[in-house]
Amino acid sequence: MTPASLTHLQTLEAESIEILREVAASFERPVMMYSVGKDSSVLLHLARKAFFPSKIPFPLLHVNTTWKFREMISFRDAMAEKFGFDLISHTNPEGLANGINPFDHGSSRFTDIMKTQALRQALNAGQYDAAIGGARRDEEKSRAKERIFSHRNASHSWDPKNQRPELWRVFNTRLNPGESMRVFPISNWTELDVWTYIYSEDIELPTLYYAKPRPVVERSGTLIMVDDDRFRLEPGETPRHEMVRFRTLGDYPLTGAIRSDATTLPEIIMEMQASRTSEREGRLIDSDSVGSMEKKKQEGYF
Amino acid sequence: MSLPLATADNDIALWLGQQTEKSLLRFLTCGSVDDGKSTLIGRLLYDSQLVLDDQLASLKKESLNRIVGDEGIDFSLLVDGLAAEREQGITIDVAYRFFSTDKRKFIVADTPGHEQYTRNMATGASNADLALVLIDARKGVLTQTRRHSFILSLIGVKHVVLVVNKIDLVDYDQAVFDQIVADYRAFAEPLGFATLAAVPVSALRGDNILKASERTPWFTGSPLVPYLETIQVAEDRTAGRFRFPVQWVNRPNLDFRGFSGTVASGVVAVGDEVLIASSRKPAVVKNIVTMDGELQHAVAGQAVTLVLDREVDVSRGDMLSHAGETPEYSNQFQARIVWMSEEPAFPGRSYLLKLGSQMVPATITDLKFRTNVNTLEQTAATKVDLNEVATVTIATDKPIAFDPYTVNALTGGFILVDRISNGTLGAGTIEFGLRRAQNLTYQSFDVNRDVRAQMKGQTPRIIWFTGLSGSGKSSIANLLEKRLTAEGRHAYILDGDNVRHGLNKDLGFTEAARVENIRRVAEVARLMADAGLIVLVSFISPFEKERRLAREIAGDIDFSEVYVDTPLEVCEARDPKGLYKRARAGEIKNFTGIDSPFEPPSRSELTLHGAEEEPEVLAGQLYDWLKL
Numbered sequence: 001m002t003p004a005s006l007t008h009l010q011t012l013e014a015e016s017i018e019i020l021r022e023v024a025a026s027f028e029r030p031v032m033m034y035s036v037g038k039d040s041s042v043l044l045h046l047a048r049k050a051f052f053p054s055k056i057p058f059p060l061l062h063v064n065t066t067w068k069f070r071e072m073i074s075f076r077d078a079m080a081e082k083f084g085f086d087l088i089s090h091t092n093p094e095g096l097a098n099g100i101n102p103f104d105h106g107s108s109r110f111t112d113i114m115k116t117q118a119l120r121q122a123l124n125a126g127q128y129d130a131a132i133g134g135a136r137r138d139e140e141k142s143r144a145k146e147r148i149f150s151h152r153n154a155s156h157s158w159d160p161k162n163q164r165p166e167l168w169r170v171f172n173t174r175l176n177p178g179e180s181m182r183v184f185p186i187s188n189w190t191e192l193d194v195w196t197y198i199y200s201e202d203i204e205l206p207t208l209y210y211a212k213p214r215p216v217v218e219r220s221g222t223l224i225m226v227d228d229d230r231f232r233l234e235p236g237e238t239p240r241h242e243m244v245r246f247r248t249l250g251d252y253p254l255t256g257a258i259r260s261d262a263t264t265l266p267e268i269i270m271e272m273q274a275s276r277t278s279e280r281e282g283r284l285i286d287s288d289s290v291g292s293m294e295k296k297k298q299e300g301y302f
Numbered sequence: 303m304s305l306p307l308a309t310a311d312n313d314i315a316l317w318l319g320q321q322t323e324k325s326l327l328r329f330l331t332c333g334s335v336d337d338g339k340s341t342l343i344g345r346l347l348y349d350s351q352l353v354l355d356d357q358l359a360s361l362k363k364e365s366l367n368r369i370v371g372d373e374g375i376d377f378s379l380l381v382d383g384l385a386a387e388r389e390q391g392i393t394i395d396v397a398y399r400f401f402s403t404d405k406r407k408f409i410v411a412d413t414p415g416h417e418q419y420t421r422n423m424a425t426g427a428s429n430a431d432l433a434l435v436l437i438d439a440r441k442g443v444l445t446q447t448r449r450h451s452f453i454l455s456l457i458g459v460k461h462v463v464l465v466v467n468k469i470d471l472v473d474y475d476q477a478v479f480d481q482i483v484a485d486y487r488a489f490a491e492p493l494g495f496a497t498l499a500a501v502p503v504s505a506l507r508g509d510n511i512l513k514a515s516e517r518t519p520w521f522t523g524s525p526l527v528p529y530l531e532t533i534q535v536a537e538d539r540t541a542g543r544f545r546f547p548v549q550w551v552n553r554p555n556l557d558f559r560g561f562s563g564t565v566a567s568g569v570v571a572v573g574d575e576v577l578i579a580s581s582r583k584p585a586v587v588k589n590i591v592t593m594d595g596e597l598q599h600a601v602a603g604q605a606v607t608l609v610l611d612r613e614v615d616v617s618r619g620d621m622l623s624h625a626g627e628t629p630e631y632s633n634q635f636q637a638r639i640v641w642m643s644e645e646p647a648f649p650g651r652s653y654l655l656k657l658g659s660q661m662v663p664a665t666i667t668d669l670k671f672r673t674n675v676n677t678l679e680q681t682a683a684t685k686v687d688l689n690e691v692a693t694v695t696i697a698t699d700k701p702i703a704f705d706p707y708t709v710n711a712l713t714g715g716f717i718l719v720d721r722i723s724n725g726t727l728g729a730g731t732i733e734f735g736l737r738r739a740q741n742l743t744y745q746s747f748d749v750n751r752d753v754r755a756q757m758k759g760q761t762p763r764i765i766w767f768t769g770l771s772g773s774g775k776s777s778i779a780n781l782l783e784k785r786l787t788a789e790g791r792h793a794y795i796l797d798g799d800n801v802r803h804g805l806n807k808d809l810g811f812t813e814a815a816r817v818e819n820i821r822r823v824a825e826v827a828r829l830m831a832d833a834g835l836i837v838l839v840s841f842i843s844p845f846e847k848e849r850r851l852a853r854e855i856a857g858d859i860d861f862s863e864v865y866v867d868t869p870l871e872v873c874e875a876r877d878p879k880g881l882y883k884r885a886r887a888g889e890i891k892n893f894t895g896i897d898s899p900f901e902p903p904s905r906s907e908l909t910l911h912g913a914e915e916e917p918e919v920l921a922g923q924l925y926d927w928l929k930l
Contacts, residue, residue: 006601006603006604007323007324008321008323008324008325008326008407010603010604011326011603013605014564014603014604014605015605017564017605018549018563018564018605021549021550021562021563021605022549022659024550025549025550025618025659048593049592049593049594049605050562050605051550051552051562052591052592052593052607053552053554053558053560053591054552054553054554055554137398137399137400138399138400144397144398144399145396145397145398164725164726165421165422165424165425165642165717165726165729166425166726167424167425167428167429167715167717167729168428168429168711168712168715169429169712170656170657170658170715170716170717172656172717172719172724172725172726174654174719174724175724176723176724187398188398188400188409190400190402192321192402196318196321199318200318266314266315266318267314269314269318270314
């Protein structure tokens with residue numbers, strides 16, 4: 001029997017597994033970011049594969065802004081139960097005490113306090129020297145230039161002009177005290193790769209990705225789902241049920257839904273292939289200004 | 303590039319199947335500044351319909367006040383991601399881009415053109431199967447074209463496409479194209495590329511990108527994209543010898559012990575006998591474990607976990623191979639290095655070398671020659687500067703398993719890491735192992751250090767004094783030696799000035815010479831301590847790196863760094879040898895404290911304050927601290 005050569009997806013899978021193992025072998029206190037989205041779901045699946053039959057040898061960290069879709073939280077807990085990984089959930093306590101929310105404080109301030117600062121707190125508290133994330137290079141222009149093992153200084157910021165050269169698959173994992181590494185095992189995957197992999201590996205996702213009638217309101221051209229009674233309706237505004245789904249999951253008041261009839265994975269993939277809008281457009285935080293993602297990353301946003 | 307029209311799940315499944323069956327081509331684009339690399343990639347993305355509506359809208363907004371093509375878009379904006387780049391209009395880092403056609407998926411590394419970013423180009427090349435070398439039709443083959451092509455050959459990129467861009471700006475003139483191709487072929491001949499094709503294009507206007515342009519009827523070759531879709535580049539790594547670098551020991555419980563890693567080349571099957579590189583011990587592969595079930599075979603590129611049939615000592619960094627087809631296992635080899643740091647590489651300095659999952663301290667033992675990347679001329683050198691390429695010999699602290707880079711890039715390519723900053727300083731490709739290291743084992747004699755030390759009734763040690771000229775090092779060392787001698791102990795002072803009159807009289811004061819100066823003295827100190835002596839080394843030794851080197855050379859001999867901390871003003875006022883005066887007058891160059899820095903030690907065992915006490919007191923403090 002002659003073994004076959006690897007397909008594109010098998011190659012990507014093996015490379016990601018190699019990266020995950022390198023993290024486990026090289027760092028003292030790694031942690032994996034778990035956002036409950038599709039990329040995180042792929043990452044979780046890859047981590048289970050990388051260490052099988054061992055359990056994932058590091059905890060998964062969820063930064064909970066308290067404004068996530070309710071289903072994300074129940075799905076998250078179900079996954080932790082099913083696969084037996086160590087789950088850490090962190091919310092910025094000051095942000096919580098001050099009632100920071102996307103309505104009163106605006107998306108950028110809310111994101112800074114409840115996401116960026118919360119993440120920093122969690123990473124500092126856990127003294128994690130490596131944080132694994134599900135970012136991909138095809139998502140955004142500044143990410144296209146980021147290393148797989150991306151160095152962060154003691155204040156968690158990224159210096160794009162001073163990145164370590166990354167050759168072959170020889171990763172420089174060395175750190176000085178206080179420094180840390182962000183690691184992106186699916187850097188070389190595209191959105192289509194992620195979806196086809198989810199399809200071929202039958203990876204479970206939150207149903208929010210699939211179309212169904214959901215209560216939404218329209219705000220400056222974006223459909224927002226009213227997920228709980230904290231949502232501030234404008235005078236005269238009433239949520240109406242529309243057949244929608246989400247291409248990306250996050251804080252429900254900041255995550256745009258798209259009108260869709262795609263209720264199965266193949267339909268989603270077909271719809272995505274036919275669409276002419278990139279996936280991050282549904283995230284309101286990126287459209288502030290050109291270069292906004294790069295700026296956020298320098299400040300420590302994942 | 304067409305969208306599937308399928309709607310039924312079966313058709314979708316078929317289409318999805320096709321998506322996963324596509325082959326993958328990784329290529330990079332390189333060439334000089336302003337040759338239009340980013341524009342070319344932007345064009346490829348645009349033509350393969352990967353530019354989405356929202357991106358297009360923001361792109362048109364950003365394209366105002368810039369040079370645009372027929373579509374009103376500056377394509378380079380699609381790929382020049384960083385804000386600094388958009389402002390300067392150049393590409394400063396490797397950007398990875400993705401596109402696919404009906405036949406293939408492509409990962410493109412867009413690499414910088416400027417000379418100071420040559421290291422980034424090497425980075426992009428290290429994972430590429432093919433390179434597009436861009437040339438501006440108006441400018442022809444430039445220095446950067448030559449530099450990049452040489453680096454491609456160094457990194458082992460076998461397939462090159464010469465893309466003669468901006469052909470519209472020379473009126474689609476065949477003579478211009480032919481001349482450039484002839485020039486390039488003449489230069490690239492010795493670089494040994496397996497294939498070399500040439501295409502005249504206009505990235506801005508789309509000529510010869512997707513299909514043959516009517517404006518170049520004289521061009522009979524393949525347009526760019528069809529060529530990239532069909533060229534066969536995949537070297538059959540499964541045909542190579544089996545190499546399995548152990549990445550992680552998988553030990554969930556006492557009943558399971560597996561070795562996780564990615565097959566670097568070749569094939570392994572259950573039942574195969576494998577050999578462990580470090581111990582040369584054999585074992586048989588019992589299981590090939592994955593979460594998807596056990597496999598009978600694992601091929602190059604697969605990430606698996608191997609279970610062996612017996613208890614053997616295997617850890618991260620070990621390499622498994624088939625018996626009779628083992629990798630080299632040595633602590634010395636010859637390699638070519640590309641230097642990527644502002645701080646030059648010097649023979650004698652200690653670095654960390656990472657190759658696969660192996661990480662060991664390593665030293666450049668000999669700098670054979672530097673290769674001028676523009677002329678390929680080889681010249682003698684004492685150091686390797688940023689963006690330079692040199693051929694060196696490297697010695698590692700313990701043997702490592704490797705193959706020549708031309709045989710296997712994954713087991714023959716390495717990086718060198720700074721031991722203090724932890725930055726990646728350079729990359730190297732192994733040419734061949736030096737076998738003499740295996741023959742030259744250390745002689746172990748019956749009379750050893752312990753015996754000699756016993757005879758002398760003392761514990762040999764090295765006391766390394768560091769501090770400015772005139773700080774009082776020699777005075778303190780001298781007083782200490784007197785006291786030790788009076789007590790019947792055997793001590794010896796190695797003094798910086800004295801050593802330079804004899805052992806090191808061939809060395810000057812350049813940085814390379816200073817490294818060698820320290821190395822020799824440290825080696826002599828080690829030999830003397832091995833002979834049973836208490837060695838007092840009085841050396842300015844201004845650099846942290848050199849002091850660390852001395853400490854490393856000392857090995858298991860007790861090493862104490864004593865910092866004689868005397869302010870520069872005090873030393874200069876003392877000026878016992880009149881050196882400061884001469885340095886201030888410009889008669890002595892590179893004088894520590896004047897025009898060359900002194901890095902205060904961060905890890906000295908003892909600090910003596912030379913301005914606060916008399917040398918006798920300080921020598922007494924040191925004597926007490928030594929607890930002899």
